[in-house]
Amino acid sequence: MAASASPAAAAPPPPFARALSSSTSRLFALPLPLHPTRHKSPRIAIRAPIATRSSLISDPAAAAAAAAAAAELGFDAVSEAELREKGFMGMRKTKLVCTLGPACGSAEALERLARGGMGVARLNMCHGSRDWHRGAIRALKRLNREKGFCVSVMMDTEGSQLLMADHGGVSSLKIEDGSEWLFTTEKFEGSRPFTIQVNFEGFSEGIVVGDELVIDGGMVTFEVVEKVGNDLRCKCTDSGLLLPRAKLSFWRDGVLVERNFGLPTLSTKDWADIEFGISEGVDFIAVSLVKDVDDIKHLKNYLARRSLDSIKVIAKIESLDSLKNLKEIVGASDGVMVARGDLGVQVPLEQIPAIQREITLLCRQLNKPVIVASQLLESMVEYPTPTRAEVADVSEAVRQYADALMLSAESAVGAFAEKSLSVLRMACGRMELWNREENQQKLLSQHQLAVSLPDRISEQICISAVEMANNLGVDAIFVYTKHGHMASLLSSNRPNPPIFAFTDNANARKSMNLYWGVIPIQLPLLDDMEENIKQTFNLMKSRNTVKPGDLVLVVSDSDLHGPFPAPSVFQSVQVRTIP
Ligand SMILES: Nc1ncnc2c1ncn2[C@@H]1O[C@H](COP(=O)(O)OP(=O)(O)OP(=O)(O)O)[C@@H](O)[C@H]1O
Numbered sequence: 373m374a375a376s377a378s379p380a381a382a383a384p385p386p387p388f389a390r391a392l393s394s395s396t397s398r399l400f401a402l403p404l405p406l407h408p409t410r411h412k413s414p415r416i417a418i419r420a421p422i423a424t425r426s427s428l429i430s431d432p433a434a435a436a437a438a439a440a441a442a443a444e445l446g447f448d449a450v451s452e453a454e455l456r457e458k459g460f461m462g463m464r465k466t467k468l469v470c471t472l473g474p475a476c477g478s479a480e481a482l483e484r485l486a487r488g489g490m491g492v493a494r495l496n497m498c499h500g501s502r503d504w505h506r507g508a509i510r511a512l513k514r515l516n517r518e519k520g521f522c523v524s525v526m527m528d529t530e531g532s533q534l535l536m537a538d539h540g541g542v543s544s545l546k547i548e549d550g551s552e553w554l555f556t557t558e559k560f561e562g563s564r565p566f567t568i569q570v571n572f573e574g575f576s577e578g579i580v581v582g583d584e585l586v587i588d589g590g591m592v593t594f595e596v597v598e599k600v601g602n603d604l605r606c607k608c609t610d611s612g613l614l615l616p617r618a619k620l621s622f623w624r625d626g627v628l629v630e631r632n633f634g635l636p637t638l639s640t641k642d643w644a645d646i647e648f649g650i651s652e653g654v655d656f657i658a659v660s661l662v663k664d665v666d667d668i669k670h671l672k673n674y675l676a677r678r679s680l681d682s683i684k685v686i687a688k689i690e691s692l693d694s695l696k697n698l699k700e701i702v703g704a705s706d707g708v709m710v711a712r713g714d715l716g717v718q719v720p721l722e723q724i725p726a727i728q729r730e731i732t733l734l735c736r737q738l739n740k741p742v743i744v745a746s747q748l749l750e751s752m753v754e755y756p757t758p759t760r761a762e763v764a765d766v767s768e769a770v771r772q773y774a775d776a777l778m779l780s781a782e783s784a785v786g787a788f789a790e791k792s793l794s795v796l797r798m799a800c801g802r803m804e805l806w807n808r809e810e811n812q813q814k815l816l817s818q819h820q821l822a823v824s825l826p827d828r829i830s831e832q833i834c835i836s837a838v839e840m841a842n843n844l845g846v847d848a849i850f851v852y853t854k855h856g857h858m859a860s861l862l863s864s865n866r867p868n869p870p871i872f873a874f875t876d877n878a879n880a881r882k883s884m885n886l887y888w889g890v891i892p893i894q895l896p897l898l899d900d901m902e903e904n905i906k907q908t909f910n911l912m913k914s915r916n917t918v919k920p921g922d923l924v925l926v927v928s929d930s931d932l933h934g935p936f937p938a939p940s941v942f943q944s945v946q947v948r949t950i951p
Pocket residue numbers: 471472473474496498499500501504528660713714780781782784785
């Protein structure tokens with residue numbers, strides 16, 4: 373039976389004692405050599421396990437055979453290999469999203485990321501051509517088909533934002549203290565001395581002399597010294613680098629100058645990109661710079677009218693407006709991204725950790741998956757090892773039970789995409805173990821969300837099921853579900869064992885890729901639950917992924933049996949031993 377029974381059952385010691393004892397034991401369990409050579413050894417220590425663990429299936433022939441066999445069960449090759457290698461409790465719960473770009477667009481690079489645990493590939497429509505994105509999506513889908521992966525595709529819209537133009541092909545501009553620059557909407561080719569092009573005619577509306585112009589959340593700061601028609605002459609007060617497409621924000625007395633330019637959240641180009649995404653079969657659309665709940669409703673209604681509600685809509689929280697309307701936006705969306713990059717343009721940086729915490733909590737209460745994004749391992753764009761602060765940040769997001777972590781430039785243009793992914797994997801493994809050891813999930817607030825009786829029954833079943841699973845120390849939770857709803861409710865209670873979610877719906881399988889702790893598996897489901905259970909036990913046993921004696925908590929979803937009250941069977945929780 374599962375070795376995990378004791379931590380959940382034992383009464384926790386007082387908080388300080390617990391923190392001390394568990395952190396000490398954890399430190400000694402770290403696979404790091406404790407050499408006194410301070411500078412180099414930690415780099416090597418972190419890197420060595422990365423290299424050895426970079427791929428979970430390394431033999432191509434074995435991988436192909438595994439992929440073919442897994443096809444009948446619809447168990448993705450990477451999770452299956454992880455289960456075999458690490459056992460139920462070793463399976464990673466936090467999902468990983470990678471932004472695709474020139475550094476990882478080839479089929480080989482994509483395959484390495486998929487094997488490294490990428491569950492969702494993000495395409496940022498701000499960059500790259502449509503042809504490029506099409507090539508990447510098709511290559512991924514081919515890999516899914518041929519190699520038994522189950523990577524979902526997320527399209528991220530460009531949105532309308534106040535930006536600087538490219539600097540006539542120069543990669544960056546050094547801005548000196550005290551130098552004066554003209555910010556203009558005039559279009560010209562190449563570059564002019566001390567002149568910066570801005571993409572939007574109305575950019576200086578409502579701005580007065582003395583306002584502060586902040587680039588990319590603090591890369592460079594200027595003071596507005598003169599208005600020249602619609603243009604602004606600005607003096608640098610804090611020197612730094614201007615990168616292409618840098619983002620502008622204006623501040624007065626330490627407060628963001630809020631302006632409503634009436635730009636739609638989804639531009640004409642965004643709608644064209646969405647059509648493109650639909651035609652290429654993306655699984656998620658992430659909406660940039662969401663302002664209010666209508667932005668989300670608009671897109672969801674549009675998709676529903678075309679019977680495309682299997683495409684899930686992710687609200688990116690990255691503006692002051694979205695923070696003001698947070699609860700409604702989260703409630704209407706299928707998931708949320710804490711987009712810390714742009715958030716840092718509109719919000720003072722020191723507020724971002726608290727905002728992240730608030731959003732991750734709210735999302736779990738409202739049962740929506742949440743992705744923590746941007747600059748997680750930024751230094752790894754150039755260096756083969758993360759900073760200690762980055763590892764601490766990633767670990768904190770895992771500690772907060774975020775559903776998913778996202779790589780941006782690290783995977784899109786970085787020199788160490790796969791290594792970045794392995795750093796995330798290792799930080800997840802360590803922190804998830806710590807959360808279990810400390811019974812952190814017990815501290816999660818129970819939020820009663822459902823209103824109707826059938827929904828309240830589902831919710832209560834999942835709360836109780838997770839408590840049972842933890843207290844009994846079962847090896848795994850099996851849930852049978854059509855649309856993934858019960859799987860998401862189980863996930864939001866953050867159980868110790870992994871949740872295997874069996875569905876006969878390919879879209880549901882793909883959307884569950886963002887749910888914490890859920891391993892979606894596709895297979896034909898029958899109306900007879902007993903048959904479903906027998907079938908899955910047999911299939912998994914034949915693939916050596918479960919063995920006789922393993923203890924499984926089985927949950928069935930009423931959506932398998934039609935509307936409530938179902939004619940014969942509805943939701944149930946059973947504890948079964950694998951025969
Ligand atoms: N398809 C692509 N082609 C070229 N470069 C890309 C591509 N996707 C991303 N990048 C590069 O990776 C960097 C980081 O990627 P990311 O998608 O997070 O950009 P971002 O501009 O911060 O996101 P957003 O605009 O959504 O806030 C970008 O600045 C860009 O240079």
